[in-house]
Amino acid sequence: MLAHYAAPPGALTYPAGMSAAPQSPSPRLSLTERRKAETEREIARAAADLFSARGAAAVTAEGIAREAGISLRTFYRYFRTKEEAVAPLLTGGVRRWLDVLAAAPGQLPLTEALERAVRQALTPQDEAAAEALHRTRGLLRAIPGDPGLRTVWHRVHATTEEALVPVLTGLARPDADPLDIRLLAAAANSAMRIAVESWAADDADRNPAELAVQCLRKLTANLDVPRAPSGRTTGADDGAPAGTL
Amino acid sequence: MLAHYAAPPGALTYPAGMSAAPQSPSPRLSLTERRKAETEREIARAAADLFSARGAAAVTAEGIAREAGISLRTFYRYFRTKEEAVAPLLTGGVRRWLDVLAAAPGQLPLTEALERAVRQALTPQDEAAAEALHRTRGLLRAIPGDPGLRTVWHRVHATTEEALVPVLTGLARPDADPLDIRLLAAAANSAMRIAVESWAADDADRNPAELAVQCLRKLTANLDVPRAPSGRTTGADDGAPAGTL
DNA sequence: GCCAGCATGGCACATCGTGCCATTCGGTCG
DNA sequence: CGACCGAATGGCACGATGTGCCATGCTGGC
Numbered sequence: 001m002l003a004h005y006a007a008p009p010g011a012l013t014y015p016a017g018m019s020a021a022p023q024s025p026s027p028r029l030s031l032t033e034r035r036k037a038e039t040e041r042e043i044a045r046a047a048a049d050l051f052s053a054r055g056a057a058a059v060t061a062e063g064i065a066r067e068a069g070i071s072l073r074t075f076y077r078y079f080r081t082k083e084e085a086v087a088p089l090l091t092g093g094v095r096r097w098l099d100v101l102a103a104a105p106g107q108l109p110l111t112e113a114l115e116r117a118v119r120q121a122l123t124p125q126d127e128a129a130a131e132a133l134h135r136t137r138g139l140l141r142a143i144p145g146d147p148g149l150r151t152v153w154h155r156v157h158a159t160t161e162e163a164l165v166p167v168l169t170g171l172a173r174p175d176a177d178p179l180d181i182r183l184l185a186a187a188a189n190s191a192m193r194i195a196v197e198s199w200a201a202d203d204a205d206r207n208p209a210e211l212a213v214q215c216l217r218k219l220t221a222n223l224d225v226p227r228a229p230s231g232r233t234t235g236a237d238d239g240a241p242a243g244t245l
Numbered sequence: 246m247l248a249h250y251a252a253p254p255g256a257l258t259y260p261a262g263m264s265a266a267p268q269s270p271s272p273r274l275s276l277t278e279r280r281k282a283e284t285e286r287e288i289a290r291a292a293a294d295l296f297s298a299r300g301a302a303a304v305t306a307e308g309i310a311r312e313a314g315i316s317l318r319t320f321y322r323y324f325r326t327k328e329e330a331v332a333p334l335l336t337g338g339v340r341r342w343l344d345v346l347a348a349a350p351g352q353l354p355l356t357e358a359l360e361r362a363v364r365q366a367l368t369p370q371d372e373a374a375a376e377a378l379h380r381t382r383g384l385l386r387a388i389p390g391d392p393g394l395r396t397v398w399h400r401v402h403a404t405t406e407e408a409l410v411p412v413l414t415g416l417a418r419p420d421a422d423p424l425d426i427r428l429l430a431a432a433a434n435s436a437m438r439i440a441v442e443s444w445a446a447d448d449a450d451r452n453p454a455e456l457a458v459q460c461l462r463k464l465t466a467n468l469d470v471p472r473a474p475s476g477r478t479t480g481a482d483d484g485a486p487a488g489t490l
Numbered sequence: 491g492c493c494a495g496c497a498t499g500g501c502a503c504a505t506c507g508t509g510c511c512a513t514t515c516g517g518t519c520g
Numbered sequence: 521c522g523a524c525c526g527a528a529t530g531g532c533a534c535g536a537t538g539t540g541c542c543a544t545g546c547t548g549g550c
Contacts, residue, residue: 031548032547035497035547036497039497060536060537061536061537071499071500072500073499073501073539074498074499076537077498080538081538082537147325151396154396154399155395155396155399157399158395179439179443182439183435183439183460183463186435186436186438187432187464190435191428194424194428198424198427215424215428218428219428219432275517277515277516277517280516281528306505306507315530316530318529318530318531319529321507322529325507326506327506
């Protein structure tokens with residue numbers, strides 16, 4: 001259906017390359033792919049800035065394209081709607097969360113693994129991450145006021161839940177009830193979302209990581225699906241980056 | 246911003262009148278309001294049928310309007326997008342859930358009240374309710390395949406969570422932590438959603454009510470927010486039908 | 491240096507969603 | 521019963537959205 005792109009808009013867009021390691025020496029990216037990632041980030045930045053400044057309703061896709069220095073047609077090759085343009089900012093933390101979670105050591109109980117991953121994902125490791133976190137906070141504050149942005153937020157939330165399922169399945173004992181896994185994914189994901197929303201809405205700048213851990217504990221205390229016996233996480237690298245819907 | 250309508254599209258559209266009692270003698274509705282409700286139901290039916298038949302992508306708003314016997318302009322006065330037209334089918338059960346929950350007797354623990362309400366909401370009381378449930382099941386099966394319908398499903402889910410908060414607040418002890426309430430609302434709502442999704446996806450026609458109760462128990466067992474001491478539910482009638490977002 | 495592949499830009503076009511105005515119909519008051 | 525008022529509808533126009541198609545230019549491999 002789509003002509004050019006292998007990973008079409010609408011996917012949980014993993015920036016492709018900066019896993020847990022810093023992005024210092026990544027020579028595996030071709031120059032073309034670098035420019036594409038750069039363009040995507042530039043569009044997201046432009047969109048977030050314009051949305052925060054004027055409100056999403058007063059911004060057109062053409063305006064974002066102009067601000068990002070590309071044509072309108074190219075914009076729609078990167079994102080399906082103007083609101084989707086900010087999705088990379090919202091999914092950045094999610095990717096780290098899933099990566100850390102998938103690499104959890106085998107002995108850790110699932111709830112404990114979730115907590116640690118949440119802490120790492122919400123604790124900025126370097127300067128750039130701290131700035132991204134701050135920009136994301138500003139974006140989160142603009143979301144409740146705009147239906148289009150709320151839609152993106154909902155979609156990211158749903159996509160995250162779907163992406164959590166294979167990761168948790170890989171961590172859990174093979175005979176775990178799939179329904180339990182889904183419920184655990186939904187609970188952990190909701191805890192994360194509510195914590196982040198509360199953190200963004202609150203004027204006091206509380207520690208988002210601790211807030212998230214607190215929410216997680218309340219929700220998942222009795223959902224401790226049995227952990228897999230071996231430390232081997234079946235297809236963890238396969239499970240994580242999937243999430244096309 | 247909107248010229249004519251007091252309750253604009255995008256709200257959790259309570260069909261306004263058929264609470265727990267059958268719709269037999271409702272003379273409180275003016276004839277104009279009856280016709281409006283009738284038109285809305287007719288649009289929803291037309292949209293659901295067309296979506297199920299051809300797939301949502303192949304259906305235009307004009308097609309739905311023609312099928313429902315109204316003009317395109319009028320269609321957009323009832324719903325903001327073509328996908329939103331099916332929202333009434335999805336929120337019908339939600340309304341019953343909230344109504345029953347808000348009327349829960351004061352001694353019942355919150356989790357118990359939630360379970361009972363879920364059971365009542367998902368157990369059709371009469372012939373019409375059973376048919377609506379069946380039609381909704383068909384619609385739910387079409388949702389995963391279409392991005393626009395998924396968006397509506399997400400929005401209904403989010404709106405339900407927001408509507409749950411004031412109801413639960415009214416039921417809980419006044420000193421309950423608002424964060425706990427939000428988490429409980431999210432947990433209960435997610436349990437409900439996953440149960441319904443599983444029920445719709447599964448070929449075997451399991452009992453949706455029992456499935457939902459099962460999911461609820463797993464998620465909310467340790468979230469038993471203290472119940473309000475008096476049986477009086479503070480502003481239950483006020484809290485329930487709000488939910489504009 | 492040549493060539494295949496891919497990203498981009500421009501154009502056209504169907505659809506979407508809304509503001510504006512005229513018309514019609516239900517509900518109410520004299 | 522007739523007249524008025526408000527609300528719902530329909531038609532029209534227009535900006536914005538999102539996509540197919542083709543030409544162009546640049547990247548990466550031979």
